[in-house]
Amino acid sequence: MGFEGIGASVRRKEDVRFLSGKGNYTDDINRPGQLYAVIKRADRAHAKINRIDIAAASAAPGVVKVFVGEDMAAEGIGGLPCGWQIHNKDGSPMAEPPHPVIATGKVRHVGDPVAVVIATSKQEARNAAELLEIDYTDLPAVANLTDAVKPGAVEVHDGVAGNICYDWVIGDKAVVDGVFASAHKVVKLDLTNNRLIPNAMEPRVALGDFDTSSGDFTLYTTSQNPHVIRLLMGAFVLHIPENKLRVFAPDVGGGFGSKIYHYAEEAIVTWAAGKLRRPVKWTAERSESFMSDAHGRDHVSTAEMAIDNEGHFLGLRITTLANMGAYLSTFAPAVPTYLYATLLAGVYKTPVIYCNVKAVFTNTVPVDAYRGAGRPEATYLLERLVDVIAYETGIDKVELRRKNFIPADAFPYQTPVALQYDSGDYQTTLKVALKNADWDGFEARRAEAKKRGKLRGIGISTYLEACGIAPSAVVGSLGARAGLYEVAEIRVHPTGSVTVFTGTHSHGQGHETTLAQLVVDQLGVPFDQVEVVHGDTAKIPFGMGTYGSRSLAVGGSAMVKAMDKVIAKGKKIAAHLMEASVEDIEFKNNTFTVAGTDKSKTLTDISLAAYVPHNYPIEELEPGLDETAFYDPKNFTFPGGCHIAEVEIDPETGVVAMVNFTAVDDVGRVINPMIVEGQVQGGVAQGIGQALLEGCGYDADGQLTTGSFMDYTMPRANDIPNMSVATENTMCTHNPLGSKGCGEVGAIGSPPAVINAVVDALKDYGVRHLDMPATGAKLWSIIQAATPRMAAE
Amino acid sequence: MPQVTLTVNGKQHTVEVEGRTLLVELLREKLGLTGTHIGCDTSQCGACVVHVDGISVKSCTQLALQADGATITTIEGLAAADGTLHPMQEMFREHHALQCGFCTPGMVMTAIDLVESHPAGLSEKEIREGLEGNLCRCTGYHNIVKAIAAAHPLMHAKAAE
Numbered sequence: 001m002g003f004e005g006i007g008a009s010v011r012r013k014e015d016v017r018f019l020s021g022k023g024n025y026t027d028d029i030n031r032p033g034q035l036y037a038v039i040k041r042a043d044r045a046h047a048k049i050n051r052i053d054i055a056a057a058s059a060a061p062g063v064v065k066v067f068v069g070e071d072m073a074a075e076g077i078g079g080l081p082c083g084w085q086i087h088n089k090d091g092s093p094m095a096e097p098p099h100p101v102i103a104t105g106k107v108r109h110v111g112d113p114v115a116v117v118i119a120t121s122k123q124e125a126r127n128a129a130e131l132l133e134i135d136y137t138d139l140p141a142v143a144n145l146t147d148a149v150k151p152g153a154v155e156v157h158d159g160v161a162g163n164i165c166y167d168w169v170i171g172d173k174a175v176v177d178g179v180f181a182s183a184h185k186v187v188k189l190d191l192t193n194n195r196l197i198p199n200a201m202e203p204r205v206a207l208g209d210f211d212t213s214s215g216d217f218t219l220y221t222t223s224q225n226p227h228v229i230r231l232l233m234g235a236f237v238l239h240i241p242e243n244k245l246r247v248f249a250p251d252v253g254g255g256f257g258s259k260i261y262h263y264a265e266e267a268i269v270t271w272a273a274g275k276l277r278r279p280v281k282w283t284a285e286r287s288e289s290f291m292s293d294a295h296g297r298d299h300v301s302t303a304e305m306a307i308d309n310e311g312h313f314l315g316l317r318i319t320t321l322a323n324m325g326a327y328l329s330t331f332a333p334a335v336p337t338y339l340y341a342t343l344l345a346g347v348y349k350t351p352v353i354y355c356n357v358k359a360v361f362t363n364t365v366p367v368d369a370y371r372g373a374g375r376p377e378a379t380y381l382l383e384r385l386v387d388v389i390a391y392e393t394g395i396d397k398v399e400l401r402r403k404n405f406i407p408a409d410a411f412p413y414q415t416p417v418a419l420q421y422d423s424g425d426y427q428t429t430l431k432v433a434l435k436n437a438d439w440d441g442f443e444a445r446r447a448e449a450k451k452r453g454k455l456r457g458i459g460i461s462t463y464l465e466a467c468g469i470a471p472s473a474v475v476g477s478l479g480a481r482a483g484l485y486e487v488a489e490i491r492v493h494p495t496g497s498v499t500v501f502t503g504t505h506s507h508g509q510g511h512e513t514t515l516a517q518l519v520v521d522q523l524g525v526p527f528d529q530v531e532v533v534h535g536d537t538a539k540i541p542f543g544m545g546t547y548g549s550r551s552l553a554v555g556g557s558a559m560v561k562a563m564d565k566v567i568a569k570g571k572k573i574a575a576h577l578m579e580a581s582v583e584d585i586e587f588k589n590n591t592f593t594v595a596g597t598d599k600s601k602t603l604t605d606i607s608l609a610a611y612v613p614h615n616y617p618i619e620e621l622e623p624g625l626d627e628t629a630f631y632d633p634k635n636f637t638f639p640g641g642c643h644i645a646e647v648e649i650d651p652e653t654g655v656v657a658m659v660n661f662t663a664v665d666d667v668g669r670v671i672n673p674m675i676v677e678g679q680v681q682g683g684v685a686q687g688i689g690q691a692l693l694e695g696c697g698y699d700a701d702g703q704l705t706t707g708s709f710m711d712y713t714m715p716r717a718n719d720i721p722n723m724s725v726a727t728e729n730t731m732c733t734h735n736p737l738g739s740k741g742c743g744e745v746g747a748i749g750s751p752p753a754v755i756n757a758v759v760d761a762l763k764d765y766g767v768r769h770l771d772m773p774a775t776g777a778k779l780w781s782i783i784q785a786a787t788p789r790m791a792a793e
Numbered sequence: 794m795p796q797v798t799l800t801v802n803g804k805q806h807t808v809e810v811e812g813r814t815l816l817v818e819l820l821r822e823k824l825g826l827t828g829t830h831i832g833c834d835t836s837q838c839g840a841c842v843v844h845v846d847g848i849s850v851k852s853c854t855q856l857a858l859q860a861d862g863a864t865i866t867t868i869e870g871l872a873a874a875d876g877t878l879h880p881m882q883e884m885f886r887e888h889h890a891l892q893c894g895f896c897t898p899g900m901v902m903t904a905i906d907l908v909e910s911h912p913a914g915l916s917e918k919e920i921r922e923g924l925e926g927n928l929c930r931c932t933g934y935h936n937i938v939k940a941i942a943a944a945h946p947l948m949h950a951k952a953a954e
Contacts, residue, residue, distance in 0.1 A: 011886055018894030019882040019901065021828015021868035028827035123811065201832045201840060201930050202895040253830070253895025254930050286833035508893030508931045678889045678936060685933030709837035709928070717924035717934040722917070746933075 005521035009674035012513040013532075014506075023251045026205035026222050031279035034207070035064055037269055038125035039282065040115040040132050041291065042107035045141035045363035045702025046154065049105060049114065053133035057117055060131055062124030065276060067268075068115045069104035077101060077271065080262055081236040082328040083228075085479040086166045086337050086359070094166035094359070097157035099327035101237065101264045101271075107136070108156055108326035109363050110704050111291025113264050118272055118280055141363040141702035145300050145321045148362045156326055156361040163361040165324050166333065170341045170417055171354035179315035179352055183306035187389045193377045194772045195298035195323065195696040196689075197712055198370045200507075202253020203284035204293060208269035212277050216244050219270045223249040224259045224505050225545020228482070230537050232262040232330065238271055242537075245270075249535040252507035256686070257369040258293045259507065260547050261330035265292075290707045295696055296370020298323035299336065299377050303385045305350075311395045313350040313404050318381070320357045325366035332368040333359060338478050339374030339466070339548075345415035346382045347426045347464045347640055348404040353416045363702040369547065371686055371747040375465040383461040383752030384769065387759065391768060397756075398434065401462050402427065412733075419466060421638045423730040429664045430462055432728050433642035437662035442646070455649040456659075457761025460642065461753035467741040468553030468637035468732070485632035486550070487542045488558035490519070490566050492625040494611035496604030497529040503543015504555035505534050508682075509743060510675045511551060517671050518556055518737075522563045523603060524590030541628050549639070549741025552671065553732065558631035560736040565627035570606045573625075576617040577601055577609060637732045637740035641665035643684070643749035645757040654780030656692055656758060658721040663749065665725075668732040668740030676742045680725045683746020689715040690747070691754035695773045713773075765790065797861045801826065802870030810857045817841040817852035819860070820867060828868040828898050832928070839927030842899035843867045849906035851899075851926070868898035871905075880947035881905050881940070890940035892931035900927050904941045908948050915945055 004010050017023055054066040079099040086094045102113045115132055119125035142154045148163045156163055180186055207220040217240055223229050226247040233247075234240045252259060269280045284292065299322050306315040322336035341355040372379075386404075390397035406413050408425040415421065434440075442458045449456035469475070472483035487503035498519050504511060516530040533539055546555075571585040574592035578585075584595045593600040609616055610625040646660035663680055670676050693713040697705035706712035731738030751772060758774045759767050765786040770778065794809040801824060808823045820826045820843065829852060832840035841852040844866040871879040878886070881901050891897040907923040908915065915923070920941050921934070929937060 012889070014894070015886040015891060016878070018891055018897050019868075019878065019885055020872055021826070021898050023828070023894050025827075025830070025895065027831070123813075199930060200895075201838065201893065201928060202830070203832065251894065253832075254893040256930070286835065286838075510892070674889045678892060678932060681933035681935040682892060682931045683933075685935075686930070708835045709833050710835050714928050714930070715933075716928065717921040717938065720934050722938075723933065723935055 004527035005517055006671050008517065009672055010513055010517060010527060012510050013516065014510065014512045025202055025251045025253055026207060026220050027283050029207060029220050029250065031207065031209050034279040034281055035118050035120060035276065036122040036125045037272065037280050037282040038117045038122065038129045039113045039265065040117065040129045041288065042103065042110055042112040042114055044107065044136065044138060045110050045143065046139040047107050047136035048139060049103065049107060050135040050137060052115055054115065056131040056133065057128040060124065060128035062119040062121055063117060063128045064120065065118045066115060067102065067272065069100050069102035072101050072271065073104055078237055080264060081232055082333065083232070083330045083481050084334040085481065086168055086333040087479065088167050089169045094333060095160045095164065096328060097160055101267045109365050110702060111365055112326065116268050116272065118276065143362050143364050143698035143702040145298065145323050145360055145362065148360045149321060149358065156363055160361060165328070165359035165361055167358050168337050169356045171352065173354045176315050176317050176352050176354035180304070180306045180317060183314050184309045186304055186306050187385065187392050188302065188304045189385050189388050189769060190302050191381060191384055191769065192771045193297045193299040193380055194690060196296040196370055196694050197290055197696050197706070198256045198258035198293060198296060199289070199714060200254030200256055200258055203286055203289045204259065204263065204265065205283045206266045206269045207279060207281040208273035209279040210273040210277055216246065217270055217274060218246045218248065219266055220248050220250065221266050222252050222259050224252065224255040224507060224547055226505065226535055226537050227503060227543045228545055229262050229266060233267055233270065237267045246538045248538070249505060252505065255507045256371040257296065257373060257547060260545070261294055261368055287708055290712065291365055291704055294329045294366050294368035295325065296367065297377060298367050301381055303381050305385055305389055307389060311389065311393055311400050311403060313348055315352045316344060316350050318344065318355040320355065322357055322359045323364065323367050324359050324361055325364045326361060327366050329366035329368035332366060334480065335369050335374045340378050342417045342419050343375050343378035343466060344382060345417055346379065347406060347462050349406050351416060364698055371683065372744045373548070375744065376748045376751060379461065379463040379748050380752045383463065384755060387756045388769060397460060401430065419636065422635060422733040424464065424638055424640050424666060425730050426462055426640060429641040429666055429728050432726065433644050433662055433664040436664060436724050436726060437644040437660065439644065449648055453651070455651055455761040457647050457757040457759070459645045459753045459756025459760055461749050461756065462642045463749040464638055464640035465744060465748045466636040466638055467549035467744060468633055469548040469550050470636055471634060472632050482544065483632070484544055485630050486544055486554040486558045487628065487630050488555060488562045489541055489626065489628040490559065490562040492566055492603065492607045494608055496525065496607050498523065498525050500530065500532045500559060501540045502532060502534045502555050502559065503540055503545065504551035505546040507546070509546065509551060509679070514552065514671045514675060515556065515559060518559050522560065523566065525603065549743040552737065552739045553637045553735055553741050554631060554633050556737050556739060557633070557735045558629050561629035561631050562627045565629060566625060569621070569625060569627065570603065572617065572621055573606045573609055574601050577615065634734040637668065639665060639667045639740040639742065639745050641745060641749060643753040645750065645753040647754065647757045647761055649758070649761045649779060651783050653776050654778065654783055655776035656774055656779065658688055658719070661721050662724045663746065665727050665742065665745045666729050667727055667742040667745060668729055669738035670727060670729065671739065676727065677725045679742045680746045681723055683744060684723055684750045685715050685720045686747045687750030688720060688754055691751040691772050692774050693719060795858060797857050799860050799863050799865055801865045802867060812858065814857040815853050816855040816857050816860050819857035820852060826867050826869055830895055830898060832895065837928065839903060840896050840899040842902040842927065844902060844906065849903050868901060881944045884940040884944040884947065888936045888940040888943060890932060890936040896927060896929045900929060900937060903927050904944065908941065908945050912949055915942065917942065
């Protein structure tokens with residue numbers, strides 16, 4: 001057994017289970033007497049429901065019950081709640097129209113649930129769903145952001161004028177306008193951030209169970225945060241108190257944000273299980289995932305930077321339209337505001353910033369956080385704008401970044417958009433990335449590619465993000481309807497082994513390994529004597545779950561705090577057993593020692609005494625060695641770094657080949673380097689997907705045109721290059737581990753690096769900017785349009 | 794209902810199935826072999842790959858009845874009886890080629906067939922092309938490619954024994 005504490009690339013505890021087919025995913029769970037639910041979904045984007053005839057479906061073989069929206073409404077089942085309230089610039093609250101669990105009156109997007117058929121088998125439920133007769137009156141629909149805000153546009157919700165959910169600002173417009181009026185130059189860029197479909201490989205599943213003897217409900221679900229689902233569904237939708245509702249999210253096959261939210265199907269199966277007094281299971285087909293999982297991104301922005309004659313950034317002015325979809329998903333309103341506009345300083349000392357965000361309802365699937373959530377949108381905008389400034393001023397794009405960086409000695413650094421960065425060193429991550437990518441050798445590689453008839457380009461992105469969300473009081477003042485602390489329970493068993501109960505949730509991140517390494521480090525317990533339990537509200541005291549790269553920075557910090565309590569109590573027990581004063585007890589390497597003596601007791605001696613308290617300070621101290629801590633973070637954490645992409649375009653086809661990708665990230669303290677590298681690689685692949693391949697499409701009628709893997713291009717092995725991934729870390733200054741988070745950096749830093757490389761490759765074609773995804777067809781058209789002009793010149 | 798008889802992981806089963814039952818549904822629902830996953834409904838993702846008579850097959854593309862008389866290996870059938878992992882499983886673990894684990898069974902089954910059908914060796918490009926039918930959303934494929942390259946010599950050395 002080698003070193004298995006902080007800093008070791010320990011192989012993962014969970015892998016043998018997953019590699020042997022012994023994972024326990026939600027769809028692998030079945031309950032006795034289980035029924036199957038099939039959701040009938042709207043096949044059109046916007047329509048009035050005149051009548052639903054359930055007679056034929058109800059009479060079909062195997063059908064137990066058909067429910068429509070009115071059945072839930074009649075029992076006082078409210079709509080799905082939104083977890084974050086944003087205020088308009090005039091101080092009024094955002095528009096928050098109802099989000100029925102099953103549609104009543106109208107459907108508002110393709111995929112909106114209209115009815116649920118419950119039968120003794122999935123096949124029978126499917127057959128019966130085909131027999132539902134739904135009489136609709138079609139209404140005009142609007143799917144496109146810019147169309148939705150045009151005067152006279154179709155209104156998605158009655159009473160929400162102009163489809164505006166909120167009109168929000170940050171910064172002082174008059175001050176910023178003043179800077180622009182006197183600036184040497186203003187560089188302007190219009191850009192979109194393409195709409196994405198998260199597509200975790202495991203489709204969503206929900207299984208509701210009802211114990212007829214106790215009246216207890218259990219929901220098995222594909223969730224990143226089971227306690228949050230219990231709170232939202234129990235308190236706000238179904239009115240089931242926490243003591244009667246268990247939510248269990250077992251092995252979850254990827255989330256990327258899409259499994260944070262409380263979804264209709266969770267409420268439907270739980271409620272139906274109670275009504276029918278039998279378990280009810282719903283398993284999404286992938287085509288349902290496309291039209292019912294929350295989508296990501298979908299911004300249209302105009303960005304302007306005021307600069308002086310040397311290229312120093314003087315002020316940034318931005319207007320953004322952000323698509324909310326047809327209803328507000330759980331955290332949707334926070335994404336284009338506090339996770340986006342507050343990041344617009346990036347790594348630069350831009351002194352003044354103004355941003356106006358209008359969130360817009362459309363007849364599309366709700367949009368919410370997807371890996372990076374707001375920060376990829378901010379980074380893409382900023383890093384594209386910086387490249388366009390370089391293009392227009394002729395200043396070298398690396399030099400332009402360098403001269404505008406926040407210097408390493410300026411921390412803590414207060415940005416003009418609310419955040420205070422605690423640490424970072426952008427010159428170093430840039431320097432190492434340039435070296436690792438052999439930036440200086442690029443022109444030779446470009447020339448060599450040209451001989452082969454290929455257009456080679458290189459692109460850079462120097463980025464920053466905020467994660468480890470978040471101080472509860474701060475987010476509360478910004479409209480969050482929850483606290484964002486994390487919880488850990490450390491149970492030292494009588495014989496000295498340890499079980500960790502964490503409120504975070506692992507759906508690929510490897511917490512069973514990484515969190516165990518924290519115990520090895522702090523308590524000195526061997527790795528194989530540590531188990532990590534997550535995902536079950538029946539076992540874990542509480543928790544806010546995993547998203548926003550928060551598990552280690554917040555959840556790990558809660559563990560440190562709980563282990564501090566274990567050690568403090570252990571010292572009291574040790575002092576009693578060794579007849580010393582508590583102040584003289586030291587703890588190190590699993591052992592309590594009386595300072596300056598050879599008297600010592602192992603943690604196992606202490607835990608045994610704690611559970612078998614025969615010789616024990618029983619008057620002052622409770623038996624047992626089991627401590628819980630809630631940790632509320634003091635600030636966000638601020639990972640950052642530099643990504644460099646190198647591409648080759650075939651001018652005959654327009655197809656982009658990713659030939660090199662280099663990432664140098666600052667993620668704070670690394671617990672398991674192997675896992676960190678894997679997180680970055682996966683994030684970068686999603687960023688490359690956004691930049692080159694992925695794009696959710698809706699036609700003018702609001703029909704989803706990318707409704708399967710046949711139409712929505714997912715990155716495959718051949719689309720992704722070998723990557724050079726490294727870290728250059730500065731420590732987070734305000735949490736006990738120094739960790740910042742690594743789950744999202746890849747997806748945040750990479751898209752602008754890729755597009756900057758594509759634009760660089762096309763520099764001879766007069767390309768200043770192009771929108772993602774840079775597909776072969778798009779680039780071929782650009783090359784074709786430019787070629788005659790180039791020939792004529 | 795019609796019957797199908799097949800051997801799965803060395804054990805023979807005779808099962809009644811509806812005509813429309815897919816092989817993957819038979820494995821998961823009738824035989825309880827839930828290691829084989831369903832990730833899509835268009836035969837694009839590869840999470841359901843198993844070996845049918847030694848060849849990797851997306852088990853959502855076959856009717857259960859088509860597997861009558863076939864010998865099938867699923868992810869549950871790879872490790873030795875004492876729990877020793879197949880070299881491909883071992884290399885996936887060693888190279889951190891899995892994160893959430895959902896695509897992993899199909900990925901491993903595809904990878905084994907890929908290595909077995911290229912005894913002379915596999916370039917990185919060939920590995921990436923060989924994974925064309927398998928989607929992974931977590932890893933960026935980087936470590937999967939490494940794991941397969943590392944398993945190749947181990948598997949062929951073992952085969953030569």
